[in-house]
Amino acid sequence: MSVPQPPEPIPGARLLFSLDPAVSHLNHGSFGAVPVNVQRVQQRLRDEMEANPLRFFGPGLVDRIAHTRRHLAAFLGADPDGTALVGNATTGVAVVLQSLGLRPGDEVVTTDHGYGAVGYSVDRECRRTGATHRVLRVPLTATDEQIVEIVRAGLRPGRTRLLVVDQLTSATARLFPAAALVGIGHEHDVPVLVDAAHAPGMLPAPVGGIGADFWVGNLHKWGYAPRGTAVLVVAPSWRDRIEPLIVSWEQPAGFPGNVEWQATLDYTSWLAAPAGVWTLRTLGVDRVRAHNAALAAYGQRVVGDGLGVAPANLPEPGGPTVAMRIVPLPAGTATTIEEARALRGRIAERLATEVNVMSWDGRGWLRLCGQVYNSPDEYERLAVRLPTLLALR
Incomplete structure (x- = not known):
């Protein structure tokens, strides 16, 4: 060959x-x-921030973040009202885990293709709440149909409180049948979190058609955004239950603003992210x-x-x-x-x-x-x- x-x-x-x-x-x-052009956009934003911090962090910043969110959500095929900007995919995972209200007897199911830091996050939340983390083994050569059957057999209705699957795995560079796995979860009344860290910019319209309860993806990998730019997309039925990792002044606004606003965070990476999408589209x-x-x-x-x-x-x-x-x-x-x-x-x-x-x-x-x-x-x-x-x- x-x-x-x-x-x-x-x-x-x-x-x-x-x-x-x-x-x-x-x-x-x-x-x-x-x-380079995206670096320069971010540097101009940093210059603006340092020239007058009070003005930069004033009320208009919330609107600028919302405008950026809408731009990036449109690129991903996501609902902007259900999309929150976060620092990275693992931050989004942590938000979801601590919003579930896990209890003793509950379990979170992942696969052995999952990202290591996500596994650590699941382990910590399970230790904190008394829940159990169970890992399904999926052979590297498994077909999509076999992956679906492994996950189907691995769910325990009434006990499984969350299924975490990858859209594109980090360790094994394998595209998983995310939409089908979400469907299996929903057949068993199990919410599904799709870890799509590598999807934005690489996969066409990665959010549309998946139907996940939660979806996280990084823009700073294949979307040419500055590092620290990612999104958490949440289905309508879960938005009122999402709690931010840090409570700040946008808490009364609810999701997504309460997740995004973290006081003196450097928001310039988010505000410059549309320039990365523009570069990708220009090419x-x-x-x-x-x-x-x-x-x-x-x-x-x-x-x-x-x-x-x-x-x-x-x-x-x-x-x-x-x-x-x-x-x-x-x-x-x-x-x-x-x-x-x-x-x-x-x-x-x-x-x-x-x-x-x-x-x-x-x-x-x-x-x-x-x-x-x-x-x-x-x-x-x-x-x-x-x-x-x-x-x-």
Whole structure:
């Protein structure tokens, strides 16, 4: 089977970013990269804030945040009245968990593909309330139909108070059948939280049609927003029950304002976020999605070839616009979180390449991303040099 051809580069796209050219940045999915024009918009907002803090934080700021919220909700296909701006997806998860009113005997169900920090958040809330956290094992090769059946069998009506599923997993770069899983939850009267940290900007209209009770997504990854920009989308039946993590002056306004307003928080990342969406649209949203997915697929294949991984053993992400791919590392490599972090550091230091190394299901995995500032030769260099580095461990 031949290696897929890399996509044609998008002219000028690399120049939009201030990334160090001496480093190959193949891990956009972790912290994103903010375009220069968006950085400048945020800096102008910071200058405005520092020129007159009292004016900036005055009554007009609430309206500016609401305007930003409406803009971002429209981009995501979400109801702006049910959308709150938050710092990141895990913040949104924490808001949901502490608003549920869990009690002893209740349980929260997740899968083993879930994000680690979300699992920690669930564990903490369960310890605090006496509830139980139960994790469903989903094989990496499971089909959508099999995933649905695993979740269906794992719910316990009357006990399961929340089902947490990913739209696109971080650890395994797998697109889950989120809408179908939401439907299964609702069949059993179980509310569903969809962790869509990677969806905004990568997946088309990621909120529309899902029907989740709660949906969280980051704009600072694939949406080119400044870091610290995410949304929590809540279904109408739950909005009156949402409680913010921090109570401040917008508490009487209810959701979403009471979640958004946190007094002297630096709101400039949120206010600059529409500039990120504008940049994405200027490049061409569909064009960027197709480019990034094709480049990630190319990178997965060439790095897999370099490590001697047969194409049949390279996991498919499950969607045509998924711009993250994983490659299995040699047996015995990065089998723990600590080993994975150490290997990621060695790759960064010795190969001048930023990737993500994950430990999942007792095996190490290399996660590669594709973005408009990347080029095929970056993956090709990694494919040549990585086997030597691994042999030196």
